Structure formats: C-alpha cells, structure tokens
Amino acid sequence: MSRTSLAVSRRQLLGTAAGLAALSLAPRALRAATPVKVAAIYTVPVEQQWVGRIHDAAVAAAARGEIEYVYSESVSNSDYERVMREYCEAGHDLLLGEVFGVEDAARSVAMDYPDTAFLMGSSFKPDPQYPNFSVFDNYIQDASYLSGIIAGAMSKSGNIGMVGGYPIPEVNRLMHAFMAGAREMNPDIAFQVAFIGSWFDPPKAKETAFAQIEAGADLLYAERFGVSDAAQEKGILAIGNVIDTQKDYPETVVASALWHFEPTLAAALAKIADGSFAAEDYGVYSFMKEGGCSLAPLGTFEGKVPDEAMDLVAQREQEIRSGAYTVEIDDSEPKSS
Incomplete structure (x- = not known):
C-alpha cells in the first residue's frame, strides 16, 4: 500500500x-x-x-x-x-x-x-x-464556457495561452468550451495550446506558460498547477480550472470553473444504499444543472470585468440551468489557432 x-x-x-x-x-x-x-x-x-x-x-x-x-x-x-x-x-x-x-x-x-x-x-x-x-468524468464544460466569456473580455492582445496535462477527452472538452466562450466576446481571438505530458508537474507547466507569454499571450488558461505562478510573475491574468485559487493569486486569477464532485458521490451512495448500484455513466452529475459545476466568485475582480461580458455570463448561466442553451461537448484535441 x-x-x-x-x-x-x-x-x-x-x-x-x-x-x-x-x-x-x-x-x-x-x-x-x-x-x-x-x-x-x-x-x-x-x-x-x-x-x-x-x-x-x-x-x-x-x-x-x-x-x-x-x-x-x-x-x-x-x-x-x-x-x-x-x-x-x-x-x-x-x-x-x-x-x-x-x-x-x-x-x-x-x-x-x-x-x-x-x-x-x-x-x-x-x-x-x-x-x-x-x-x-468532470464534465464541467458549462462553467468552462462561462469562464471563457470573461477571458475573452479581459484579454487586450487577443492572444490567450492554454496549458493542459494530456490531450484526453476530460481536458479537451474543457478547453474547447473555454475557447467557445472567449470567441463570444472576440471572434478573432487567438489561442496557443500546449500539453505538458503530466498531471502534476508545476515547474514544467510554468515554463510552458512563460513561453506562451513570450509569444504574446496576455491571459492564461491554467488547466495545470504552475500556470498561474507564471502569470503572476509576469503580471498578466489567468483563468483557473476545477478549484478556486483566487485567494492565492488575488491580482492574477480573474475567474475559475469549479468542479463539485458532491452530486456524483451522493448519487453513488444512494444507489449503494438501496442496492441499485450498476454500471452507469455518472458524467451528467458534473453538469451545471445538476450542481456539479459553477463559476467561482470574482473576488478582487468584482466590478473589473466589462458589463457586457457579465451580462452575457448571467444570461447564459440561466439558459444552461433551464436547458435553453447547451454547451457543446467536443472531446477532440484542441489546436493552436
């Protein structure tokens, strides 16, 4: 063990x-x-x-x-x-x-x-x-999309760096949703996409982010630990993923797409309790309408994101929760564009 x-x-x-x-x-x-x-x-x-x-x-x-x-x-x-x-x-x-x-x-x-x-x-x-x-799996594409809207509004250069672990479906779908949200605010926005080949290598993620900043990125999508450190050191902005790191990077992390595993675990425990546990896909319990994901509070960036973006975030969140709007799930590997 x-x-x-x-x-x-x-x-x-x-x-x-x-x-x-x-x-x-x-x-x-x-x-x-x-x-x-x-x-x-x-x-x-x-x-x-x-x-x-x-x-x-x-x-x-x-x-x-x-x-x-x-x-x-x-x-x-x-x-x-x-x-x-x-x-x-x-x-x-x-x-x-x-x-x-x-x-x-x-x-x-x-x-x-x-x-x-x-x-x-x-x-x-x-x-x-x-x-x-x-x-x-963490199907938090709904929250990732909303964080992308904010990113698109906050990037002044129109160049966003994205650092992920591996190009597998659970990462790919979040990146694609984020990119779709950013394009809502700027259809011509460019993305630098890189994967570090590790789930936990903050130094490598940081160095990859530094390279993207050198190539013109003024905002980073921090799918891995280490990316927000690079953004903080270079004085640019970042968007978090899965957890809220705003308190650790109060002048850097604008928003984060949060994953809540609680609904997934609760569903499994209920099925075990009544004897109905079977082979199922629990991915739906990560959807926003199930309480499986959310957009983190803006914290120190409250009032600093353009009203146009925040209005769209509020509109889309309401539509997602009601089922009137569906964020596309794209599991293909995202490319720089």
Missing part, C-alpha cells in the same frame, strides 16, 4: 476548508444503516486540483457520518491494481479513483470482486461485462 495504507490518514482527520464548504452542496444524508466503507486510490497527491475535488467531497461525506473514508495517494500505474485488490480484500464497499492509465487492470479487479462497487474516473463508458464498475 501507499503511505496512507488502510489507516485513517492525518489529512483525512484534519480535512480541508474546501471540504467543509462543500457541505452545503450535498443532499440530505443517506438512510443507510451503517456508513459506507469507501477507499480511494489516487495516482497524484491530493493537492492536485482534480483529485482534490474528489477527496474534499469524500472528507465532507465522512464528516457527516455517511461514509468511512481512507485513501492512498501518489500510487503509480504499475502499482494501482495491487492497491485496488488490497482495499477490496479489506472489505470496502466502494472504491473511488482515476483509472485513465490502467483501464484494463481496473476492470479486471472489478470482475474479481463483484460485491464491491467501483466508481472510477475514466475516458471510457460503462460496460455490461462489468456490472459493478461505473465511470465518471
């Missing part, structure tokens, strides 16, 4: 401010007779923004008494299957994680443990062969 093993980790006991804030996002407590035993396996540290949102939701559910929660972080792909099997053998009811690099191995584990529920971040769809293996 990783250093957290099967014991409750010190991080879990301390929790996080974001996890406590997430309490308001969750529905009423489940009526399960006992807390669901949940184990999570992460390939990166829980500080990483995507994994951090899953972790925060689980910490909050544990604080409410809905689950018992343990986790392992920084688990390599080559060790992932072993850790999964150890948690299954320990009798956990639900396994959480992200299996983008270990799809086949993860599904083979699910087949060997049919009485365990698996809810895994994945680029693939559920398969009837694995009836206890459900998938999710």
